Amino acid sequence: MNYQTFEPGSDLSMVIKCYWTLEDSSLQKAEKQTIIPDGCMEMIFHYGDLYRQYLSDGKSIIQPRCFVIGQLTRPLEIEPTGTTGIFSVRFHPNGFLPFANISIKEMENTAVALEKVFGSEGRNIEEKILETTSVKERINLIETFLLKKLTRLETIDHIVRTTVETIMTGNGQLSVEEISKQTKIHRRQLERKFSLAIGLSPKQLSKIIRLQVALKIMLSGDEKNLTSLAYGNDFYDQSHFIKDFRDLVGMTPKDFYGGHLKMTSLFIAD
Incomplete structure (x- = not known):
């Protein structure tokens, strides 16, 4: 491949x-x-x-x-x-x-x-x-x-673009409230802008980016302790990490380690 x-x-x-x-x-x-x-x-x-x-x-x-x-x-x-x-x-x-x-x-x-x-x-x-x-x-x-x-x-909204950069730079670990304060825009207005421009809410994008960071660490082999991985990537606890993992990956972290995910690993590593 x-x-x-x-x-x-x-x-x-x-x-x-x-x-x-x-x-x-x-x-x-x-x-x-x-x-x-x-x-x-x-x-x-x-x-x-x-x-x-x-x-x-x-x-x-x-x-x-x-x-x-x-x-x-x-x-x-x-x-x-x-x-x-x-x-x-x-x-x-x-x-x-x-x-x-x-x-x-x-x-x-x-x-x-x-x-x-x-x-x-x-x-x-x-x-x-x-x-x-x-x-x-x-x-x-x-x-x-x-x-x-x-x-x-003009469709490239400056607020959306800078907010996306903030989420990416923070590895998805900032709360929507913190993002709203940094951008000085009301949460509901920010969510409307995101829905139009991205099709995701700030919370959804943050969740995706946070999990992508965790997946990259898992694939590198640097961390296999799920509790440490969860807290290190600002998940509330291990159970929340596993739930988000199931929602976005479709399997548990344990199953992910044992899976044959050729294309998955290619795109996460990018």
Whole structure:
């Protein structure tokens, strides 16, 4: 499995975290993979075989070839149907809003086809990205496409952006009250702004970031004592840590240690 990341151009660095590619031509038996929420929306282009996505009701669908995946508030189970070839744009938590033609909140936990998001322009960029085999050309194509659409800079709310930075810098450990005091904005107003721009509340984003930090420590092998890990990452106690873990990862920390989470570990380590 070959996973690579690439930096965005400076004109888009405010909205795009990175580009990444994933290729796997292995013919081994397909395994379900769990993608854990990280607070970022993604624009995915499958130039390999498609992926099956498992839904909360136990049913499954085949994902579109090219789509935007909304904010995840629960683990996403996917499974390759053949060889993997993916090019993706990973946005900052509030980075997709300037390009959204539909409500961010409506996209939650959903793979929305590019054509539904961008109309015929979405279909055109999809065809161009899939026609080329060069990562550099794919990045050039998508940057040209997104820069043409980056006309609503006023949608990049300064308060939301600085609050996101505060949450990220604090590893999700600040309470909403502390964040509200730092930004000097009422909690309810801040929550409304977050819902519009990110599709998550400040509390949800903090919870996701706090758990991501804990997962990174777990995967590094630096800490295997759950009590120390919970308190070190500002969880109220071990039981709260396990509950949040189950909500966002879909299993207990003990099961996570013993799982075969190839894609999960790739994206957490990024």
